[in-house]
Amino acid sequence: MTEPVSVQFLSVLERLACLSRRAAASQVNNLMTRKLSLSLLGLILAGTANAEWALNMPKGVTDLSLETYNLHMMVFWWCVAIAVVVFGVMIVSLVKHRKSRGVVAATFSHSTTAEVIWTTIPVIILVLMAVPTAETMVKLEDSRDPDLSIVITAYQWKWHYKYQDTDVEFYSSLARESLGARRKQSGIDPFSVENYLRDVDNPMVIPRDAKVRLLFTSNDVIHSWWLPAFAIKKDAIPGIVNEAWFRANEVGIYRGQCAELCGKDHGYMPIVVEVIEPEAYAAWIASHDGER
Amino acid sequence: MNTSIIDAHGHDNDHSGDDHHGPAKGIGRWLYSTNHKDIGTMYLIFSLLMFFIGGTMAMVIRSELAIPGLQFVHPEFFNQMTTMHALIMVFGAVMPAFVGLANWMIPLMIGAPDMALPRMNNWSFWILPVAFGILLSTLFMPGGAPAGGWTMYPPLVLQTGDSFPFLIFSVHLMGLSSIMGAINVIVTIINMRAPNMSLLKMPMFVWTWLITAYLLIAVMPVLAGAVTMLLTDQFFGTSFFLAAGGGDPVLFQHIFWFFGHPEVYIMILPAFGVVSEIIPVFARKPLFGHDSMVYAASSIAFLSFIVWAHHMFTVGMPLTGQLFFMFTTMLIAVPTGVKVFNWVATMWRGAMTFETPMLFSLAFVFLFTIGGFSGLMLAIAPADVQYHDTYFVVAHFHYVLVPGSVFAIMGAAYFWLPKWTGHMYNEALGKVHFWTSAVFVNLTFFPMHFLGLAAMPRRIPDYSTQYADFNTVASIGAIGFGLSQLLFVWVLLTSKKGPKATAEVWDQPQGLEWTVPSPAPYHTFETPPSLSEMDSHH
Amino acid sequence: MSGTANDRYYVPHGSHWPIVGSVGLLFLMVGVSSWLNGADAGFYIMLGGFAVIVFMLVGWFSAVIGESVNGLYNDQVDKSFRQGMFWFIFSEVMFFAAFFGALFYARNMSIPWLGGDSNNFFTNLLLWEGYESTWPSNGPGNIGGDYEVMGPFGLPLINTALLLTSSVTITIAHHALIAGKRAQLSTFLAMTFILGFVFVYLQGVEYVEAYEHLNLKMTSGIYGSTFFMLTGFHGMHVSIGAIMITVIWFRVLKGHFSAGNHFAFEAVAWYWHFVDVVWVGLYVFVYWM
């Protein structure tokens, strides 16, 4: 850090105070007004494709990411159902059983039947949730017989990818465009940077429809490799190797981020995976092999 | 009353004169106090102060996150704010607030003259300013305050600068304070109850605190052990968290969460107790299922020891471990559900009125339940892989902690304030405080669910532009929520101006605390209350 | 106990000892911290804080002893002290549990995992190839270099005998106290703390042996870490316990305690038994198995 903390802290307060004045002179202004004028409702009604991404977990592009999504929705709907019942009863009570409506309070204070019922029903619901969840978990752990293994080593603050049984290996760190804009008060509008903070110089490339095993470790502190579209988040721990696997069904570019606090630039170590057709992948490997 | 006894021990009676009938004069009253009410007051004021300091740090966080791009702080300082915010809120605001309530109310509720070990009670409190003085001073040290998150995971936390040992020892001190406070609570409850108050006759607040105190004694020493190992790894070359030496960084996480999960119930069980006191009063109906509430709280406490690794579904645990921790975690929904259902059943066919304490309690039931639901979602291990370390988790725990624990504390403050000060607070302002808080708290934390699902990680100072809108909403909400709390302070400061409160304060509340005058005299129940007063409870 | 105050629960009115304790803690913690950070002055600040805390303990306990001797405590107060002591010891048990937990984790989880067990095949293959899990171990990195194990026989066995004997002697002393045999009481109490101090001394010898001849150090990987952490904190507790027993012994000589009123004695005895039990756990899991 460059300045003493106390100075920084004061300057924060100072800047908070003059935010509006300063903003008037810069493009931050448009940005702020744009943001502020956005109503929550308008936001939810915004374009459907966009809305799904913005409001809910992505379904992803692997079978297991879809299963994960379905589990998430299943539990979610169970919670909604229970909420409707519990809050429904409560709201009825709040409306009907008020002193201002002249009701006289009842005096009952327990009912064993009721207690048994509302202990048993949640247990049943939980079992219904647990069974499919456990099934998915068993599949998630089964990384045997992959078509391809990649060792991913985390560094403060970049990733290193090494394709097993080849010479292909490279570092992957935050893309140049974001680097400039991310600096404090850089004067660059993040909205003008494509994939701000979510782009890298060298993406990880893998073939569609191949079972890929990822082996994670770290060179310094704990990081966590997270790619939402594959439903993979695994900690990269120094001295330990963790495993995960996936099989991507669709070509495309998928983005994620480091998900475990790893120091000052934790917010700046994105992950990009390009899924390409197997033939293209073969060519890619060939062109990179031995390049080192 | 035998005054000669009091005089017989004058040698330890510093500066206190004949203080038996009232408080000592001057600063000595507070520094040397052995009076549970004074100590309770100090705890409450301290916790409010910490709430504001921690809240100010939250404001720094939310300001930085209001729009994409780095505006105000450097990433390192941002991480310091996150870390300190959490440590201060958890150990400085919420826990001491509940200890303060315990100090004030437990002796009154069980008919005891004071806490069982009054001098130690004083020490429990006075360790806190030392602990937090040390912690806050780290902001001004080379390298700044700790920035590794409140969870202090190694190896990252070992990169902390000069503030590292200060962090460790301030955590030790917080633990010391909590352990002594918890011992006091247990001994008071077990040993000082009025004759004939059997355990199952105790009010719910006392019960939940008894269970909380057991949790504290069981887990605070474990946290102390964990941070001690950090210290020796850093300065004495041990290898607890170093794989090359045969240790494991993940070992710290296991020990931390063995403490950490019970810790979150430490922050919610007394809240359950508070709400269980308030709702019956304003529903004018006895608490539904008192005994099953006791069993539920005990089950929650028991289960809390065997769920810890649900914070660690991404560390690469063997499958059986993951399954075990998932199932046990899901089980906690059952006893917690019992509590929620019992509150609703208490309201059912009551004759409700909606004074400020009741409003906070009702919001608690709604919003805590929402936080509980997101907790249950987090328990689903494969889904947690997606949620973990995102704003979905941040949303979850702020729902259980802010409209959960903090709302319960505020409800308790309004509920018992007339008993403390002898005056009714300004009900209209109280309601305004409630409604602004309730609206803004949702505006702050609800959008975080969406952010998390849309894959925004937590503990980042800047984010990609697709998260901009909801972050702006959350920041506006946070500032609104923060400003609303100024109203709370105003209500507290002006509370002495209100009309005189009666001993009962509310409409026929049950319990011993309502049998003493308002304000509660400096010394109460010096002789145990009589049996008939006892029977009025339950 | 059966003083004049039987009817009322004694609530002291104001005490400056806690705040003195807090000031002591402030200096102690700030001192240790800055010392660890490399500031020499920190060491003296630490000593100062420590002195204040000792001063506080002496003052606080004197106040309590004075009150007790003056008969201000009724049975209920006595019960509070007992329960308070019990839960304090329980918190100590949990403190040790953290370190025992670390030991068990290392032995049953992390070491086997580094050797490739469970779902850690690749941990071993890619990072620690050739490492075979055994206990004791200083890890695949051979941290701290080769060392020899501290076996269960020799000093540790003698120490076990010492501590177990001391548990017996303190019990004999207790019975003597109840039976009013003052001479027997003071003799066996003295034997107890002497055994305690001899234990601490022998542990010191053991540590010297470990450091000088076995190359077994705190830095010897997880084995050294758990070994010194557990035995070190235990030794600290033995020292504290032995000091407390010494204090009790002096009080016995001064004629404190009666057959019916000797909570302080019992509290220290409980503490001593606790220290003893922890040692048995240590002996089994650290030295023996």
Ligand code: HEA
């Ligand atoms: C007061 C604090 C508090 C409370 C009470 C809870 C309660 C719960 N918490 Fe939460 N939690 C935290 C504070 C709290 N938590 C904090 C601070 C963190 C993050 C720490 C960090 O990483 O910094 C966290 C993180 C956290 C995680 C880890 C997330 C991650 O990092 O990936 C998980 C995972 O399982 C979890 C689960 C739960 C569950 C299942 C409950 C349950 O107790 C909830 C039970 C309640 C209900 C379910 C609602 C009411 C019940 C009914 C109406 C009955 C019927 C219901 C059903 C059958 C579904 N919590």
Ligand code: HEA
């Ligand atoms: C009891 C615990 C508690 C409480 C009460 C709060 C209260 C709040 N928290 Fe906190 N929080 C945690 C516990 C708590 N939090 C924990 C454990 C973490 C995880 C840390 C980690 O990752 O390590 C966390 C992390 C955390 C984050 C994520 C940071 C990150 O991941 O980088 C955010 C972001 O919005 C946040 C916001 C808030 C806000 C806006 C409040 C508000 O409710 C605060 C409101 C209070 C005030 C604002 C103070 C009172 C008012 C004034 C001082 C008047 C002046 C006000 C203005 C200038 C507006 N918290």
Ligand code: CUA
């Ligand atoms: Cu790497 Cu966070």
Ligand SMILES: [Cu+2]
């Ligand atoms: Cu938890």
